[in-house]
Amino acid sequence: MIEIATSAATTTLVIAGDLDLAERDQFPEIAARVVGLRRQLLVIDMCGVTFMDSTGAAFLISLADASRKRGGATVLRGADPRDLFVLEICGALELFRIDADHRCAGDEAQAEPVDQDASSPA
Structure with a gap:
């Protein structure tokens, strides 16, 4: 499932x-809608992606390329290392800005430290 949201300057997939x-x-219909919106920034939220093959990578590459040709930028957030690897193998990773600071909803519980000694005096 792919959802499209927009703001004044950003399209988010x-x-x-x-x-x-x-x-x-x-893919063709979604690409046409995204290109038609003509926003400067395309953010692709991949937190919910369970698997991506070269066909999916080609779709993302086409979106990033269209954005670049219009003078825009494409940001990947929540991309798994395996997804980044597929884009790298395709020779297209440089088309994307990687949001390394983004934390997907499921990652927040893992990122919080566990205080095992909360009942011990300091």
Whole structure:
């Protein structure tokens, strides 16, 4: 599932599930909608992506390339290292800015430190 949200300067794609060959039929319509919005910044939220193959990577690359040609930028947030690896193998990682500070909703519980000695005197 891919949802599109917009603000004055940003288009955000929120992707959930697989981004692969089985989903390719929806890619042209989504790409046309995103390009038609003509925002300077495209943010692709990949927190919900469970799998991405080269077809999904080609879709993201086409979006980033279209944005770059309009003078815009594309940011990936919540991308898994394996997804970044696929983009790197495709030779396209430099088309994207990587939001390394973003934490996906499920990552917050893992990021908080556990205080095992809370009842011990200091």
